[in-house]
Amino acid sequence: xxxxxxxxLIQVLDGVETEKVSEKPLRFVVQDVYLLDSxxxxxxxxxSGTLRKGDELILQPSTVKGRVxxxxxxxxxxxxxxxGDSIGIVMGGEAKRGDVxxxxxxxxxxxxRFLGEFVLLEGxxxxxxxxxxxxxxxxxxxxxxxxxxxxxxxxxxxxEKNTEEIGKNEAATIVFNTEPLVVEKxxxxxxxxxxILARKGKNIGAGVVLEVDx
Numbered sequence: 503x504x505x506x507x508x509x510x511l512i513q514v515l516d517g518v519e520t521e522k523v524s525e526k527p528l529r530f531v532v533q534d535v536y537l538l539d540s541x542x543x544x545x546x547x548x549x550s551g552t553l554r555k556g557d558e559l560i561l562q563p564s565t566v567k568g569r570v571x572x573x574x575x576x577x578x579x580x581x582x583x584x585x586g587d588s589i590g591i592v593m594g595g596e597a598k599r600g601d602v603x604x605x606x607x608x609x610x611x612x613x614x615r616f617l618g619e620f621v622l623l624e625g626x627x628x629x630x631x632x633x634x635x636x637x638x639x640x641x642x643x644x645x646x647x648x649x650x651x652x653x654x655x656x657x658x659x660x661x662e663k664n665t666e667e668i669g670k671n672e673a674a675t676i677v678f679n680t681e682p683l684v685v686e687k688x689x690x691x692x693x694x695x696x697x698i699l700a701r702k703g704k705n706i707g708a709g710v711v712l713e714v715d716x
Contacts, residue, residue: 526550529610529684529691530603531638532561533588535596543574543590544597546639549693551604553583559593561601563612563682568594600640602684602694612682613714615647618697620709621655621673625701628667633706637697640683644699648677675712685711 528551532544544561553559557570573580574590583589597603602610620627627646635644652662655673668674688695688710695711 526691527608527610528553528557528559528604529686529694530559530591531693532597532599532601532603533639534599536590538574538590541572541592542596543592544601544603545588545590546603547588547693548583548585549638550585550691553587553589553591553603555579555581558606559603560606560609561595561597561603562610562684564596564598564601566595566597566601567606600638600642600683602638610684610686611714611716612684613680613716614682615677615679615715616685616711617650617675617677617713617715618709618711619653619673619675620699620707622668622670622707624670624706626667626669627674627676627699627706629665634700634703635678635680635683635697636700637683637685637711638694642681642683644681645679646676647679650675650677676709685714687711687714 529549530546530553531549532546534545536543555570555573559570560567570591570593572592573583604610629646629649631646633644635642649665651660651674652665652668653673654661655671686694698705698708
């Protein structure tokens with residue numbers, strides 16, 4: 503793949519959302535699964551696109567497929583949900599927290615490698631370090647495979663390329679290896695393009711997804 507080059511985190515944040523999110527592919531992020539009235543209900547939020555009763559979905563990275571039989575909101579049911587709607591769905595197959603649902607014709611694709619731009623708020627980050635990564639409702643392990651550029655987080659100036667570490671309040675473009683998860687370019691679907699890194703249960707910084715390896 504061609505890795506992202508030459509744009510800072512600030513520029514990415516400023517340039518987001520050039521396309522209407524409702525016109526983008528469906529991304530339904532599962533927050534949890536409950537047993538209600540003998541039915542398993544996957545509760546989540548529509549982060550892009552439109553979800554309708556009767557739609558055929560695939561949930562990734564679980565690879566579960568099924569038809570949406572019911573769409574529940576308090577105190578009843580609905581036929582359709584759009585960006586920002588929090589709903590519960592009943593469908594064939596068992597969803598898991600952290601899954602992302604989409605239509606079969608434009609499905610979410612789990613990856614195990616992506617390029618992100620990250621700002622470290624405390625400590626140091628070294629090539630080869632392992633962390634917990636939080637993206638959407640997914641929690642997974644990740645590895646710092648490569649630090650491509652060390653960046654001045656205030657000016658966006660590239661200070662060093664192919665470095666071994668960054669320090670507190672510095673930014674970097676980093677290649678991460680992860681367990682399979684669904685991420686999207688921040689410039690396309692922001693809610694699946696943000697991530698947080700944690701060490702021993704404590705958040706140490708945040709970043710955005712620049713490119714995904716598919």
